[in-house]
Amino acid sequence: MIVDSAPAFDVRDYLRLEMMPHFLCPGCGHGIALRALLWAIHELGIDKDKLAVVSGIGCAGRLSAYIDANTFHVTHGRPLAYATGLALARPDLHVVVITGDGDCLAIGGNHLIHACRRNLKLTCLMLNNEVYGMTGGQVSPTTSESRLTTTTPLGNSEPNFDACALAAAAGASFVGREVTHHVPKLKELIRAGLEHPGFAFVEVLSDCTEIFGRKNELGSSAEMVLRQKSELRPSAYRDTVDTPFRSNDLPTGILTKTERPEYGMAYRKAAAAQRANTAARASAGVNERKA
C-alpha cells in the first residue's frame, strides 16, 4: 500500500512538536483521523498560516492543540458557530472544525443542522467514537444499541443518530463517512471535503479503545481497528451484499455531493450589489440637486 504522497508527507511538519506526545489514550482512533486530516491538508498545499482549526470540547476537541496552525479550542458544542463567525469575517482563511459525536450532535446539534442549511464554506470533521470519552464513558447520541456505558448500565436502549443522514437531511451539500482503518481513503474523503465549495460534513468512525472498548469487551486496539473492516460495509458493496453485517450498518465514502450557492460568497455578492445601488442613488441625488 504505497500511496502517492505518502513518502513526502511527514505528519510532524504539521504538528506542534513541543506538545507531543498527545494526551489521547493508547489506540485511540482520533490520532489516526488527525493524521488523515493533516495529510489531506498537505496534499492540497494549504498554507498553515491560512489554516484555522476550531474545535469543541471532548477528546476530539483537544486535537486542535496539536496542529501547527491557527487553532481555537472553544466551548462545548459551539465550534461550528465560532467557525461561522470566523469564516464569514475572514473568507481568506481555510476553516476546519473538529468535533466529536456528543459535541456535534447533542449539545451542538442545532449548530450542525443550521451550518448544513447555511452552506458556508467550512469543513466539519466529526470524530464518532460512540461515547463521551473525556467524561468517563457516558452514552452519546451515536452509541449503538445495547452498548454498555457508565450511564447505560443495562445497555443502551435509545436509538442512535445516523449523523450523515441527519446532515444530508438538513441540506449539507457534502456528506461523507469513513473509518480510521482506511487511512488513505479517509484522507481522500477529507480532501474532497476540504475542496468542496460549501459546507462539508465528514464523519470519521473512530475507536474509543480504553473506555468504550473495555466496557463492551471489544478486544485490543488492533482488534477494534480490524473490526471496522469486518463490521462496516463500504458503500461500494451496498448493491452486491444482501444482508448488512450489522443492523445499523453505515455506508462509507462520499454520500452526498450537491452544488448549492456558498453562503459567504452569496452574501458578499449581495452586499456589493447593495453598495453599488447606494452609490448609484447617491450620484443620482447629486445630479437632481444640480439640475
Added chain:
Amino acid sequence: MSRPTASTSSIEGEPLRPTASAAKAREPMNVLIVGVGGQGVIMVSKALASLAQSKGYQVKQSEVHGMAKRGGTVFSHVRFGPQVWSPTIPKGEADILVALEWAEGLRWLPFLKAETGIFICDTKRIVPPFACLNRRPGAPLRYSRETPAEVRAHVAEGYAIDATRMAEELGNERAANVVLIGALSTALEFSAADWEQALAQFVPKKTIAVNLDAFRLGRNWIEEERTAVDDAEAPLAHIPAPAAAPYNVRLEITPAWCKSCDICVKLCPERCLRLNQERIVELAQPEKCTGCRLCELLCPDFAIRVHLDAVAKEVAAMPGAKA
C-alpha cells in the same frame, strides 16, 4: 446458444450426421483452453463451440471462471463430436491444449494426450499474486523455469507463440487470444472463412478488423512454424521483472510517543514489528519489512515514520533477480 435444428433437441437424441472429414472420428474432439482472468479464455472457447455447433456437432463447453478475478486462473473445456457425454475432458484426453499464459499452459500439460496432443501456448508470463513469496520489493518470484524447448520435448506437437507481442504489433494487445485462435484453427477441420465468420460474432464490432488480422497472423505463423527447418524457439515473453528495490526501508521510531497500543504490531502484514521489553515498538525483522507504511498510517501516536532510502544503482540490481 441456439440449437441448429430440431433433431438435436435431446442431449441423448440422434445427433446430426457430422459433415465432411469430421465424421471419421467417433470420439469427440477435446480442446482445453486455459489462461488467467481477463485474457479472453471464455471468448476463445465460445467461438470454437459456436463454430462446431454450426457445423452440426454436439458440443459441450464447460468452464470455470468463478475464481477469475483478474489474474486468477481460468479454464474452459470444449468437446464436440457426433456424440458427447461428459462435459469435461479427462486427464490425458485433450487433443489440443491452448494456453494464453505460459505457466497456465504448463499446469494443464497432464491433460494433453501423450502420443498426439497438440500444445499451443502463448509465451506471455503473468506472475500470479500467490507466486510472491515475499512482498518486499526486489524479492525473487516463484515462476516456472522451463524453457519452450524443454516443454516441446515433452509433448507430441508443441508451439510456443509470442501471441501477445504479435497482437501488440497489430495495435491491440487484447487480440492475443485471437492470434491463438488462428494457430488453433490449423489443427481443426473448419475452414478459415468459417472461423472468421464465427469470430466476427464474438468480438466487439469496432475491433473486428484487428481481430481478423490477428487470426490470420496466428494462422500464418503456425503454418510457417510447421515448415520451418531450423528449430529456433520463440523467446519467452519478458516477465515484468521483479522490481529491484530502488530503496532500503528504514523505520524511524519515536519511543517517547509510542503508547504501546500494539496496533502496528498486530496489523503489520509481514508481522515484522514487536513491542520490546519497555513495550515500545521496534522493527524485529527488518528483512521482512516491505515499507508498506501501514504501521505509520495506523499509528495513532505518530510514533513511526517509514523512510524509503534511495540506494546506489549498482546495489539496486538485486543478486538473483531474474532478468
Added chain:
Amino acid sequence: MNAADKALSPKAAVHLISGNHACALGAIAAGCRFFAGYPITPSSEVAERLSRMLPEVGGVFVQMEDEIASIAAVIGASMGGVKALTATSGPGFSLKQENIGYAAGAEIPCVIVNVMRGGPSTGMPTRPAQGDIMQARWGSHGDYPIIALAPASVREIYDETIRAFDLAETYRTPVVLLYDQVIAQLTETVDLGDTEGLMRAERKWASGPREAYQPYASGDDGIPAMSRPGAGYRVHTTGLNHAENGFPTQNPEAVARNLGRLLAKFDRHHDTIDSWQTLSCDDAEVLIVAIGISARAAARALDIARARGVRAGLFRPITLWPFPEKALREAAAKARAVLVPEMNAGQLSLEVERILGGKRVDAIHRYNGDPITPAEIAQRAEALAKEKK
C-alpha cells in the same frame, strides 16, 4: 435615503433616532464590521439596522440559529481580527453567559448589547427593568474581569457604543453595553456632529519574530498583544486555563500567574475605563446613585428636592463595571445618606453599600415594569434628609 444612510454621512449631524439606532450607528463609527444576533425584544432594532448598514461598509451581518450561536460567531469573528457586536435582552443574555466567560478568559474583544427588560425568565419583554446589573458582572461561572457600560440617553448610547469597542479592543475583553428598554426604544434629537473626543482604539497586534511571541505574555500594561490569523504566529486559543504560551496548564503557579494577571487586568487602567457623571454633588447631603432611566428621573428629582430645601446630588456611574469606586467615595464624602433608585429588587444598592461602608443607604426597588418617577425619588430624598434631624 433612509435615516441610517443619512446618519453615516458626517455632515448630517442632527438626527431624531432611537437608542437602538444610535447603538447601530455607534458600532459602525467604531469600526465594527461584524454582527451576529438573534431576534429578541427589545433589542431587535440594533440587528435590523445593522443588517442594512454593515453591507454598506463591507461588513458582515448574520442572523444565527440561536443566542448562543450569536455570541459564538461574534467571538469567532473577533478571533479573526474583526470588531464584532451582538445585541440581546435578558433571556438571550443568560444564554450567552458561558461564551462571554470564554471571551473573558481567552481575552477576545467583543461587545454585547443587553437591553434590559422585565425578568426573571421571559418576564416582561416590552417593559423596562434594570435587573441584569449583577448578571452583567457575575453572569458566567468562575472568576473573570469584565467591563459594563450603562448609558442613559440616545446620544450617550452612541458614544458609549464607540467607547465599548475602544475598551474591548484596548483591553482584550468583552464589554457589555447595558441599557433599559425605555432608552432603547426612546427617540430623541441628537447631534452626532461632535465626535472628535471619542477614541478609535485598535487592538494591540503581535509583532516581532514568532519564536519570541507569547500570546498571553503580560507586557508593560498587563494586556497581551493578540495575533491575527494569517500573520504567521499560529497560536492556540483555549477556554482552558492556560500559560503564557496559550496552551492548557494545570500547573498551580502558572495558573495563578496568568489568571492573576487576568483578574487584575483593569486595575492599572481605571483612568481610562472609569466613567461617571455627577450633578450637584459638592454640597449634597443626600446622594442619589442611579443608572439609565432611573438616573434620568433622578436628575429631574434633584430640582424638585432642592426646591424643597433638600440638598440632593446625583452620582451616575457610566462605567458600571468595574464600578468607579473612588469617584463614588468622593462624591458621597459629604453626604449623610445615599439613595439608590433602581428597577430591580436590589442590585446597584448592594454595590453602593459595599463601597460606602457604614453609610446610610436607602433604595427604591421597582420591578413592576413602571419606571420610577422624579416625584417618588424627591420624596424619598426628602425623607432621608430629615431622618437624622
